[in-house]
Amino acid sequence: MQTLIDPFARAISYLRVSVTDRCDFRCAYCMTEHMTFLPKAELLTLEELDRLCTAFVHMGVEKLRITGGEPLVRKGIMTFFEAMSRHLASGALKELTLTTNGSQLRKYAADLAACGVKRINVSLDTLDDAKFAEITRWGRLSQVLDGIAAAKEAGLAVKINAVALKGFNEDELFRLTDWCAAENHDLTFIEVMPMGDMGEVGRLDQYWPLKDLRAQLASRFTLIDLPDRTGGPARYVRLAETGQRVGFITPLTHNFCESCNRVRLTCTGELYMCLGQEDMADLRAPLRASADDAQLEQAIRAAIARKPKGHDFDYSRQAVKGQMTRHMSHTGG
Ligand code: SAM
Ligand code: SF4
Helix, strand or coil: CCCCECCCCCECCEEEEECCCCCCCCCCCCCCCCCCCCCHHHCCCHHHHHHHHHHHHHCCCCEEEEECCCHHHCCCHHHHHHHHHHHHHHCCCCEEEEEECCCCHHHHHHHHHHCCCCEEEEECCCCCHHHHHHHHCCCCHHHHHHHHHHHHHCCCEEEEEEEEECCCCHHHHHHHHHHHHHHCCEEEEEECCCECCCCCCCHHHHECCHHHHHHHHHCCCCEEECCCCCCCCEEEEEECCCCCEEEEECCCCCCCHHHCCEEEECCCCEEECCCCCCCEEECHHHHHHCCCCHHHHHHHHHHHCCCCCCCCCECHHHCCECCECCCHHHHCC
């Protein structure tokens, strides 16, 4: 079957799938404390998610990242991972992975490894108990650290993702870096993005540009630029002194769109061709319209043909432009 190529000649080989908008945390930059979640009836069933992902795999998607919300709080999620592992076994899929807050890893790490998951991303912004409780509102640091330990025991490589938050974890830059070096985790910093209306929390107050973070890191370590590219907004360096890899996801200070290879599917079957644009295609209707995949495949190709050149995020001139009304937990981070 013909692979997916967008109008800017980018091959779409990476699908990120949000399997739920729900979460057991309420991170301050991601959700409001009292979020209204989608009625369960609106969600695609796990069988429908399987059909959709399988269609993408048949059209050339080689990497599948499961996210949310918190993917591991979706009921029955392991049956979905098991189902997807058949595409690893066939060789069609090169990587099956997930992004998680880590709270359920003690329960699921071994099962994930058994499904062929090799590397996972765990979001962790602070190593301080009280600050962790503050930023996640509902989370407990000890549970996440235990989850990460379980992942290591199961043989999973863990990459830590930390959102860079001004006035919050600036003072933990070296603590996080040292801890990751000691635990052998890659570490990636993410610039906070204008996703969803957070009410009282001002975006510009939280914004800690990664060029500043990088300069601080360079005051203690020798940063060696790495050519590694994942088709996404991350750029990597190696710290000469520790040998560890550190990434920077800078959607706001860099334009990474020219090499974009990904699209995002929500738990209701909306396909977002760009994280930073409102345009989306509803795949649930063609999915449910017929048991064979012809309409669905046509809808996917029509959507990819509309993939925009890039996003419009811009914090310049002290105003948040390109603000997205939807939350990260909806589109999947
Ligand atoms: N619950 C899982 C987790 O936290 O890893 C997966 C979903 S979460 C939405 C995915 C990633 O998005 C997390 O690393 C989180 O820190 C990040 N994120 C959420 N809101 C963000 C925002 N406004 N700006 C930048 N990153 C954000
Ligand atoms: Fe949940 Fe992840 Fe959003 Fe935090 S960042 S509230 S863990 S979905």
